[in-house]
Amino acid sequence: MNLTLKIWRQKDSKTKGNFETYQINDISPDCSFLEMLDQLNEKLISEQKDPVAFSRGDCGVSFDHDCREGICGMCGMFINGRAHGPDLGVTTCQLHMRKFKDGDTIVVEPWRAKPFPIIKDLVVDRTAFDKIIQAGGYVSVNTGGVPDANAIPVPKNRADEAMDAAACIGCGACVATCKNASAMLFVAAKVSQLALLPQGAVEAKERAIKMVRKMDELGFGNCTNTGACEVECPKEVSISHIARLNREFFLSVLSS
Amino acid sequence: MTKINSKIPNGPVSEKWLNYKAGCKLVNPSNKRKLDIIVVGTGLAGASAAASLSELGYKVKAFCYQDSPRRAHSIAAQGGINAAKNYQNDGDSVYRLFYDTVKGGDYRAREANVYRLAEVSNNIIDQCVAQGVPFARDYGGLLDNRSFGGAQVSRTFYARGQTGQQLLLGAYSALSRQVALGGVELFTRRDMLDVVLVDGKARGIIVRNLKTGEIEKHSAHAVVLATGGYGNVFYLSTNAMGSNISPAWQAYKKGAFFGNPCFTQIHPTCIPVHGTYQSKLTLMSESLRNDGRIWVPKNMEAVEKIRKKEINAQDIPEEERDYYLERRYPAFGNLVPRDVASRAAKERCDAGYGVNQEGLAVYLDFKDAINRLGKDVVEARYGNLFQMYEKIVDENPYQTPMMIYPAVHYTMGGVWVDYELMTSIPGLYCLGEANFSDHGANRLGASALMQGLADGYFVLPYTIGNYLASEIHTPRFKTDMPEFEKAAQDVNNRINTLMEIKGTQTVDSLHKKLGHIMWEYCGMARNEEGLKLGIKKIQDLKAEFWKDVKIPETTDIFNQELEKANRVADFIELGELMMRDALNRKESCGGHFREESQTEDGEAKRNDADFAYVAAWEYKGENAEPELHKEDLKFEVVELVTRNYK
Ligand SMILES: Cc1cc2nc3c(=O)[nH]c(=O)nc-3n(C[C@H](O)[C@H](O)[C@H](O)COP(=O)(O)OP(=O)(O)OC[C@H]3O[C@@H](n4cnc5c(N)ncnc54)[C@H](O)[C@@H]3O)c2cc1C
Ligand code: FES
Numbered sequence: 001m002n003l004t005l006k007i008w009r010q011k012d013s014k015t016k017g018n019f020e021t022y023q024i025n026d027i028s029p030d031c032s033f034l035e036m037l038d039q040l041n042e043k044l045i046s047e048q049k050d051p052v053a054f055s056r057g058d059c060g061v062s063f064d065h066d067c068r069e070g071i072c073g074m075c076g077m078f079i080n081g082r083a084h085g086p087d088l089g090v091t092t093c094q095l096h097m098r099k100f101k102d103g104d105t106i107v108v109e110p111w112r113a114k115p116f117p118i119i120k121d122l123v124v125d126r127t128a129f130d131k132i133i134q135a136g137g138y139v140s141v142n143t144g145g146v147p148d149a150n151a152i153p154v155p156k157n158r159a160d161e162a163m164d165a166a167a168c169i170g171c172g173a174c175v176a177t178c179k180n181a182s183a184m185l186f187v188a189a190k191v192s193q194l195a196l197l198p199q200g201a202v203e204a205k206e207r208a209i210k211m212v213r214k215m216d217e218l219g220f221g222n223c224t225n226t227g228a229c230e231v232e233c234p235k236e237v238s239i240s241h242i243a244r245l246n247r248e249f250f251l252s253v254l255s256s
Numbered sequence: 257m258t259k260i261n262s263k264i265p266n267g268p269v270s271e272k273w274l275n276y277k278a279g280c281k282l283v284n285p286s287n288k289r290k291l292d293i294i295v296v297g298t299g300l301a302g303a304s305a306a307a308s309l310s311e312l313g314y315k316v317k318a319f320c321y322q323d324s325p326r327r328a329h330s331i332a333a334q335g336g337i338n339a340a341k342n343y344q345n346d347g348d349s350v351y352r353l354f355y356d357t358v359k360g361g362d363y364r365a366r367e368a369n370v371y372r373l374a375e376v377s378n379n380i381i382d383q384c385v386a387q388g389v390p391f392a393r394d395y396g397g398l399l400d401n402r403s404f405g406g407a408q409v410s411r412t413f414y415a416r417g418q419t420g421q422q423l424l425l426g427a428y429s430a431l432s433r434q435v436a437l438g439g440v441e442l443f444t445r446r447d448m449l450d451v452v453l454v455d456g457k458a459r460g461i462i463v464r465n466l467k468t469g470e471i472e473k474h475s476a477h478a479v480v481l482a483t484g485g486y487g488n489v490f491y492l493s494t495n496a497m498g499s500n501i502s503p504a505w506q507a508y509k510k511g512a513f514f515g516n517p518c519f520t521q522i523h524p525t526c527i528p529v530h531g532t533y534q535s536k537l538t539l540m541s542e543s544l545r546n547d548g549r550i551w552v553p554k555n556m557e558a559v560e561k562i563r564k565k566e567i568n569a570q571d572i573p574e575e576e577r578d579y580y581l582e583r584r585y586p587a588f589g590n591l592v593p594r595d596v597a598s599r600a601a602k603e604r605c606d607a608g609y610g611v612n613q614e615g616l617a618v619y620l621d622f623k624d625a626i627n628r629l630g631k632d633v634v635e636a637r638y639g640n641l642f643q644m645y646e647k648i649v650d651e652n653p654y655q656t657p658m659m660i661y662p663a664v665h666y667t668m669g670g671v672w673v674d675y676e677l678m679t680s681i682p683g684l685y686c687l688g689e690a691n692f693s694d695h696g697a698n699r700l701g702a703s704a705l706m707q708g709l710a711d712g713y714f715v716l717p718y719t720i721g722n723y724l725a726s727e728i729h730t731p732r733f734k735t736d737m738p739e740f741e742k743a744a745q746d747v748n749n750r751i752n753t754l755m756e757i758k759g760t761q762t763v764d765s766l767h768k769k770l771g772h773i774m775w776e777y778c779g780m781a782r783n784e785e786g787l788k789l790g791i792k793k794i795q796d797l798k799a800e801f802w803k804d805v806k807i808p809e810t811t812d813i814f815n816q817e818l819e820k821a822n823r824v825a826d827f828i829e830l831g832e833l834m835m836r837d838a839l840n841r842k843e844s845c846g847g848h849f850r851e852e853s854q855t856e857d858g859e860a861k862r863n864d865a866d867f868a869y870v871a872a873w874e875y876k877g878e879n880a881e882p883e884l885h886k887e888d889l890k891f892e893v894v895e896l897v898t899r900n901y902k
Contacts, residue, residue, distance in 0.1 A: 012813060028531055030650075035533045038764070045762050045808055045817065059808045062816055064323065066496040068536045070644070071421055072327040087647075094647050119467055120814040127444065130324050134436040138429035139388045143308040143713045144379070146386035150343060153397030163390040163415060166422060170326055193390065200388040 001027045001097060004105040005040065007061055013117050013125075019107075020057040029098035033085060034065055034075065036097055063122040070094040070234065073169030076176070077122045078109040083173035083232040091171060091234040111176035115183075115219045126172050128218045129186060135214035136207040137190040139200050158196050165193040167235040174229035180221030184242050185229040187211045192241035195248055205252035212249055260513075260872060260887045263674040264368045269893050270351075273372040276675070277718055281725035288313035291724050292476035292732060294461055296448050296503055298325030300420070300705060301688025302482030303427035304712030310439030311430075312717055314724075317474060318431065319443045319463060321498055321819075326428045329484055329496040330708065333420020334541035334641065336402060336412035337705040339377035344401055348409040350374045357703060358894045360406040360593050361668070361696020362846035362862060364516070364870070367893055368675060369693050376714040377706050381413055383713055387426040391415050402637075403546055404701035406593040412702045417541055417640045423705055427712070446472070447819060448503045449747045451479060451510055451684065454739045458684035461503075462743045464751075466819060469812040471747055473740045475733035477724060478683045480716065481507060482708075485667040485689035487520070489827045489834065490779075491771025493664035494526060494539040500823040501830045504671045504690050512679035513872035513885060515672035515692030517830065518838035521699055521847045522780050523665035524550075524597035527648055528617040537663040538648060540620070541641055542701040545590045547625035547634065548658070550597070551577045552609040552618050562611050569611070569619055569657045580604055588901040595698045595847045595860075596901060598662035602780050603858060605661070612659055621657035662780065666704060668695040668847065669837070672872040672887075676719035677711060680872075683723060687711035692870065697846025751811055754821050759804030763820040766801050770828055773797065778835050783851040787839040794832045801828060833873060833882060840884060843867045864896050 002025045010017025024040050031039075041060035048058050066074040070091040077092055079085035085095045100106065108122065116124040154162075168189035175183050191208050194200025200207075223242060230239040265272040265279075283291065291314050295306040298320040306318040320328060342348040354374040358365055381399070385391065391413050392400040401410040415422035434440040445466040452460040452473070460475035486501040487493035508514045525540045553559050554576050561567045580600055582589045592600075601618050610616050626634050631654060635642070642653045649659070671679050671686040673693055679686050688708040695703065777790030801824070807817045844853040844860035845867070853861045870887040 028533065030530055031533050032535075032648075035535050038535055039533055042762055042764060045806060046760075048806075048808055060817060062814060066322060066327055066498050067329065067332045068497060069332060069538050071418065072322070072329070072331045072496065073324075074322060074327050089643075090647060094644075096647065096650075098650065123814065125467075126323055130326075130432065130435075130442070130444075133326075133429065134432045138433045139386065140433065141383075141386045141430075142311045143304075143383060143430070143717070146382050149341070149381045149385040149391075150398050152385075154393055155397050156393045156395050159390050159393045159397075162388075163392075163422075166390050166415075166425065167418065169331075169421075170324065194388045197388050197390065199386055 001029060001100065001102040003027060003100065006105065006107045008109045009057060009061070009121055010118055012120055017118070027097055029096070031097055032068070032093060033079070033095040033097065034063070034068060034093050037061060037063060061122065062120045065093055068093040071169060073171040076111055076171045076173055078111065078176065080107050083177045084234050089234060089236050091169070111172050113175045113181035115181065116172060116175065126170070128220070129170050129172065129183070131218060132183065132187060132211055132214050133190065136210035139194060140203060152198050154197060162193045162196040165189045165196070165237060165241050168237050169235055171234060173232045173234060175220065177228045177232040178221065179226065179228070180224060182223045183215050183220040184223035184245070185233065185237060185239065187215055188241040188245035189237050191248055192244040195244060204248050205255065208245055208248035209252040259680070260885050261674065262366065262887055263676055264366070265675065269367055269371045272368050273375055280718060280722040283721045283725050283728060285313050287728040289315065290732070291315065291727060292317065293478050293480060293720070294319070294474060294476040295480045295482060296461065297328065297482035297484060297688070297690070298428070298431065299328035299330035299482060299484055299688060300424055300427055300708030301712045302328070302480070303424065303431045304709050305480055305482060305687060305716050306440055307427060307430035307434050308713050308717045309720070310434035316434070316440045317443060317476065318440050319446045319448060321445065321447050321466065323444055325431055325442065325444065326425060328424060329499055330420045330424045330705070332496065333705055334417045334539065335404065335543040336414035336419045336702040337380070337423060338404070338411050338702040339381045339413060339706065340374055340411060341378055341381060343399060344410045346409045348411050352409065353377060353411065355894060356407050357694065357700060358696065359899060360698055360700040362698050362899060363696065363864070363868065363891065363894070363896050364845055364889065365694055365696030366889060367891060372715065373694050373707055373710050376710045379714055380706060380709045384423055384426050387429060389415065389422045389426045402543055403591060405542055405545060405591045405597065406700040414543070417638065420705060423709065427709070447822065448483070449822065450506050450743045451503070452740050452743045453510055453681065454737060457682045459733055460735065460740060462747050464747070467814055469815065471744050473735035473744055475735050475740065477727045477730060478685065478720060480685040480687060481671065481690055482687040482712065483690045485670070486827070486830060487664045487667055489770065489831050490664040490774045491767050492529065492534065492537050494523060494537050497536060500826070502823055502826045504686070505826040505830055507671055507679060507681065507684060507686070509875050510681060511875065512681045512684060513672035513874050514669070514833060515870050515872050516669040516837065517834045517873065518778065518841060518848055519668035519697050519846060520664060521594055521666035521668060522598040522662045524594055524601055524662050525620060525660045526663035526665070527645065528612055528614070528659055528661040538644065539663070539665060540645060540658065540660055542594070544620060544638060544641060547629070547637065548590065548620040548622050549579055549624060550581050550590055550618055550620055551579045552604050552611060554578045556608065559609055559611060563613060585901045592901045593698055593700060598780060599849060601662055617659040617661045619657040620660045622653065623657070626654065666699055668692065668697060668699055672870070676722060677716055678719070678723065685716060685720065687716060697848055751818065754805065754818065754825070755807055755811060757803065757805050757807070759806045761804050762806055763817055763824055766797070766805060767820070767824045767827070769797055770794070770824065770831055774831050774834070778838055781849050781851050782838045784839065787835050790835045791832055794828060794835065798828045801825065836882065837871055837873065840871060841867055862898065868896070
């Protein structure tokens with residue numbers, strides 16, 4: 001396949017960025033989107049004449065990635081206006097070139113959301129997500145001194161639903177997609193997972209309020225129920241978890 | 257005189273850990289606050305250690321190269337975690353898990369360590385459930401189990417095909433809680449580039465801030481490395497792109513011994529290689545072998561027709577299929593350990609029966625399972641794996657059998673540690689996949705997650721106290737000591753040297769060359785001639801790298817090519833050590849298959865008389881040969897027999 005790529009280039013958080021256009025040929029439809037970018041980078045770096053006096057356009061494109069199998073949540077970019085590209089239920093690293101057509105022009109941008117400042121090119125800073133978890137995304141137990149794992153049975157359907165929520169990989173697609181840059185789906189996934197399990201239920205209300213407050217404080221927007229996050233979530237985490245979060249949140253507000 | 261002291265406690269194997277805990281020194285809570293511990297790595301081993309140490313009161317600094325601790329490669333583990341709970345009432349026990357692990361490791365692991373691992377396995381499951389890990393449950397609400405290779409009981413706990421993710425998020429949540437409480441300080445996007453020794457003890461590390469390029473110095477009373485495995489020395493592996501050897505390699509160069517570097521695990525069920533642009537290999541969980549059957553056609557004509565796409569796998573009748581694992585190993589069938597399954601696949605493909613264009617693939621077929629259990633049950637068990645396969649290969653595994661081939665997956669070798677998980681450098685510890693300790697020459701499925709969490713939650717928090725108890729009078733260190741300055745200068749010098757090369761080859765292209773050499777001469781089958789040639793080729797590659805690598809941009813910014821170059825430089829040196837180790841070990845055991853040492857029917861032949869030892873290598877300088885120390889393995893409980901899965 002031969003493709004035209006329009007890629008966002010930005011030196012660092014302080015410098016203004018811009019789109020650069022590249023032509024790349026002979027791409028196999030069986031390779032992944034990131035492997036396509038690898039090939040572009042190999043080409044750019046090999047052809048680069050002066051490795052120091054470069055312009056943003058001719059050095060390799062920086063992007064985050066690690067596991068390349070859709071689970072670490074490190075990769076993520078806007079491809080043709082959609083988080084993780086046109087395929088549903090996959091991360092960018094799992095997107096394959098067979099989803100595009102020969103001759104296509106593909107526009108590639110970083111996540112754009114105020115709480116995720118751009119570090120370079122397609123790389124953004126998502127430490128805000130860690131801060132939300134630190135605000136309460138856990139069960140307060142220390143190592144040791146816990147009951148036997150089978151001491152408290154958990155109905156299978158609840159355990160399964162908790163697992164559905166726990167599938168979140170923290171990639172940030174929900175935030176990047178949301179017109180309000182809300183992190184509600186991310187927060188809801190954690191709150192819901194733990195609220196569904198007896199081990200987590202003890203602190204459920206408190207947890208909801210702490211995490212939502214932290215989210216607000218970090219500059220994420222409000223949820224206006226557009227549902228865009230659910231559509232773009234590579235792990236297909238359902239917005240029904242947001243309803244559960246709201247329930248816990250209001251119960252908490254009422255009781256405090 | 258041997259320089260090895262493994263510090264194995266006295267007493268019968270089942271009482272060693274008890275005895276150790278009863279006798280080890282403790283640090284009182286008010287002193288713990290005055291002691292700093294650096295933990296490099298936030299995977300299962302590092303995150304669980306950092307959280308547990310902070311809960312005890314130590315001041316912890318945790319480092320990882322990703323943007324968040326939650327992204328460590330433990331996240332990618334699919335299949336499950338073992339424990340000796342015997343919830344299935346199928347005859348499991350601590351002893352049996354211990355026995356299976358020693359046997360599975362082909363008798364090259366330390367009995368005492370493995371017994372302790374089996375003992376604490378049950379606590380791990382309790383701990384994870386208490387954290388809210390959503391393990392799979394049956395209809396009565398109790399925990400469900402599945403079987404894994406190398407075992408005849410069902411002792412594997414799992415959370416769909418995302419067990420590693422769920423366990424890591426559990427450990428990450430415990431870690432996050434400690435961050436909020438102020439006991440752990442997090443340093444993300446940091447690459448550890450050196451370990452600092454003061455008076456022979458580990459006292460700190462040098463890292464590069466990957467965001468700003470700044471070289472930072474950090475000090476502590478003890479340093480813990482939990483930096484994962486080194487499978488990426490082969491370029492293509494199931495590891496994450498950033499997985500690397502560098503922290504362990506720097507420790508080695510500063511005096512920590514490196515144990516059994518050649519013990520690599522080649523996992524039998526991965527998606528086959530499909531193009532030169534390929535950047536990594538995807539594992540299909542071992543759990544699939546519970547219900548999937550592995551085969552190739554019996555007849556060459558069928559193989560040829562398949563390759564020409566004239567017929568499909570489904571068209572081949574039952575009697576013309578060679579279920580070669582069931583044929584060769586009737587007792588364990590498709591559930592033989594990984595090394596055995598991988599070699600059997602290679603044997604069939606070498607004989608010409610491989611079923612893809614390249615002739616490097618076999619079938620993993622779910623037809624019988626779907627007929628027996630129904631599609632729904634198969635989907636509930638493996639749905640996400642099937643989906644992952646379909647996304648990559650563009651074929652529906654419910655209809656056509658999967659195509660799989662062995663791939664580099666795990667490294668049993670690693671930094672040598674004693675019973676306390678301390679390396680040969682005082683105050684430097686090593687946990688998880690990065691150490692060599694518990695899996696001998698072959699790791700059983702679902703045992704790495706167990707080991708990582710055992711090390712971090714339940715072993716290190718005890719053993720590190722035994723060392724730190726004598727450090728309570730050592731005040732906090734400043735990083736302006738000459739040792740720190742020198743280490744930082746060395747790191748800067750190396751980076752500048754790399755940048756100055758301005759050669760013509762990209763880092764990835766050199767890494768690929770390394771991978772080819774490793775796979776060719778130190779892969780699934782090794783021999784003396786090949787290894788000698790391999791060592792020569794690696795030495796040449798090292799020279800080529802330092803003459804011709806091309807790293808664009810500058811050092812004071814986010815520079816991914818520089819990150820990779822640092823790693824590949826270390827991988828090249830490691831590759832040579834792996835070959836030396838493989839050359840030295842003139843026996844076949846576990847994942848290490850020496851062609852000169854096999855039985856008539858092609859099974860691996862171990863040599864206990866000459867090789868029942870851990871090879872611990874000591875660095876002797878840039879151009880000197882490393883020195884081999886032998887830690888003899890004593891088997892007091894398990895009798896050494898030839899592994900037999902027939
Ligand atoms: C695809 C796959 C599936 C698997 N499935 C299973 C399974 O089902 N069951 C099982 O038991 N095992 C499984 N394993 C093996 C198991 O997942 C690993 O062995 C284990 O998780 C390793 O954990 P760890 O904590 O030692 O290291 P990792 O999780 O790899 O963590 C390494 C940490 O070190 C940090 N680090 C590394 N280098 C540096 C550096 N230079 N500077 C700073 N930080 C650094 C990283 O940031 C990371 O935080 C699987 C492995 C793979 C690859
Ligand atoms: S690289 Fe890990 S999810 Fe894409």
